[in-house]
Amino acid sequence: MDIDVERKNETLIAKVTGRVDSANAREFEQALSGAIGDDSKVILDLGALSYISSSGLRVLLLVAKALRNKGAEFALCSLSDPIREVFEISGFDKIIPIYGSLMEVMED
């Protein structure tokens, strides 16, 4: 799992590549919390995420809650179909905005 971070205006864009599972969920959590600063908007680009289990979903929920508490916006984009299905089963699509592509989030 790798996270590449860039900032555009007041927005942090973090691109996640590879797998997030029980073995590296803690590392994923630390990397994300380390990357997120005082940004008013955070976008996770999951286009290159090949696998995520419930341990990774747990981290995303923690991050979403922390950002909500700070009054920052949080969105996800570019999920593959099987990963999107898992987000829908988990009801995450109702609490975290999910966009088709990075361009769509940036324009919103």
Next chain:
Amino acid sequence: MNLKRSLRFASDLRELERIQSVIKELEKEADWPPDLVYQVNLVLEELVVNVINYGYGGDPNHEIEIDLNWEADKLTVEIVDDAPAFNPLKDNPEPDLTSKLENRPIGGLGIYLVHHLMDEIKYRREQGRNHLTLIKRREK
């Protein structure tokens, strides 16, 4: 085509990589679609992690068995462990999927995902062991 794989491994989270490599073999040999590869990996991780963390309380000195059987119309997976009886069809609380973000509890999704991604789940306790059978039918 009928393909079978059996694995026996220690109740240690580091063994998850072995499960992944067996699924990778099946993906190649049986030409599994990416959706199925993801779903089978996910379901096995959720169940095995559950057995290791809750069934064995993190003790790595037990053994877990997995049998995979790929047939013309379906995939059957059986997971066997000697942890205390746990029937994921009955003993697992439904997660809260409707609360607002602020109130949504963290966790509890693993077994729920298994229920939704598999077509059939059967549980039996036999000679002091849990046998969980999962069936995923092939899409026509």
